[in-house]
Amino acid sequence: MIVCICNNISDRQIKKLVEDGTSRFGELQTKLGVSTNCGTCRTLAEEILRNHTLSLRSNESSFIQSPPIPAFQGT
Numbered sequence: 001m002i003v004c005i006c007n008n009i010s011d012r013q014i015k016k017l018v019e020d021g022t023s024r025f026g027e028l029q030t031k032l033g034v035s036t037n038c039g040t041c042r043t044l045a046e047e048i049l050r051n052h053t054l055s056l057r058s059n060e061s062s063f064i065q066s067p068p069i070p071a072f073q074g075t
């Protein structure tokens with residue numbers, strides 16, 4: 001889905017940057033150019049940034065908190 005029509009930036013591009021460590025909106029603006037013209041896309045771009053960041057953190061914490069796999073005891 002195209003988020004920023006002015007600069008032809010998709011939600012996938014924003015999510016990829018988040019996965020690569022971008023966590024601030026200003027970084028998205030610098031790296032992609034999102035919301036650097038009319039600004040209509042800003043709310044949606046911020047929402048994608050926030051939601052994808054939370055989603056990644058949620059996945060990381062559930063991975064860390066998973067109980068260890070019991071070792072095979074043999075018979």
Ligand code: FES
Nearest residue numbers: 004006037038041
């Ligand atoms: S739609 Fe993103 S700057 Fe205009």
